[in-house]
Amino acid sequence: MTEKQPWLKEKQVQLSELIDECTQHEQQLLICELLQRFTFLDGPGFQAAIQGIADYIQNDLGLSAADCSIAASENGRYADSSQLVVYSLKTANWKSYDWNTTSFVSSLSELVGSAAKNTLIIVDEFIGTGETAEKKVKWIRDQLSSTGANPKIYIAVVAGMEDGIKRVSAGVDGIFSAHKLQKGISDAYTEAEVQPNIDAMKALETTLGAEGRRGKIGKHSLGYKGSESLYSRANGNTPNNVFPIFWWEVRKDGSLRATVLTCI
Incomplete structure (x- = not known):
């Protein structure tokens, strides 16, 4: 993954924590596939x-x-x-x-x-x-x-x-x-695969805090208004249209997450 996305080489701790948050193999696979298709500009x-x-x-x-x-x-x-x-x-x-x-x-x-x-x-x-x-x-x-x-x-x-x-x-x-x-899930998988992957992402979102510095998690499910975006850049502030699992800073229990991206 880091060969395809070199920026992740500096995010090893955050990436490991993100993968650990995935309790199902399907969730881990989805996260890895989304990151591999990420448009990240150096x-x-x-x-x-x-x-x-x-x-x-x-x-x-x-x-x-x-x-x-x-x-x-x-x-x-x-x-x-x-x-x-x-x-x-x-x-x-x-x-x-x-x-x-x-x-x-x-x-x-x-x-x-x-x-x-x-x-x-x-x-x-x-x-x-x-x-x-x-x-x-x-x-x-x-x-x-x-x-x-x-x-x-x-x-x-x-x-x-x-x-x-x-x-x-x-x-x-x-x-x-x-x-x-294109949308990271809806436009990238077959019709039969879309809903299971949406469900897997929403299950991951239940581990996130109900409210963060960008507001309520419900407003950002799958990215702001369901955008399903996969975009960021070096030294940039990630758009809130990106899946919040990559940037939401607080867990459901109130503890802070080490995120691969930042959205302020």
Whole structure:
């Protein structure tokens, strides 16, 4: 497993504890299969995805700095990985020297002031259910409606669930995801195998605390709203769309778990 997923070499204690929590062979097998299919980006992998976003903007869409503004999808008070994405795009390989610091906007709120551009690019690290992205697109359109501006709006992300991407695509002019992901169980097994594996995962979830720092476990069963995601990156905060067995920090008895991933 560590040959296929080198990041687990530094998680031997956590991995051993996770396997020990599986009381049934079927549970152990499921955990190992999910980890082997995990999309985990190391530093170069993340930067390659960033370059993929830049190439989508300049090659696929044929846009220049004069045509568009690129903004993080964040519009709240808390730190967000979308700001890392827009910041990292500054170091991408841009074909033109016209791209400069004013092309990269820190938040959606600041993006409203850039509505004079013909095109707005909203970037983020991850799309799960698509619910949040959909709300943010609606918010920016509502804000722009009062200005009379009607730019094209595109979304570009490092990784996204196929269902979420499909949901969001209806409300934008285009969407790009460097990594398109399927559900870890429902889309990966035969029809006869899906439900037994779902049941095995839910049985594992009964060992987790009813409430953690991300809220109630019921809300995160199989990942937030049943996302069944298998994605994270080095030095990153794992999306709560990922199966909680990999990141939920507390057991049913209140003791803390040593988890292979972190979600704060």
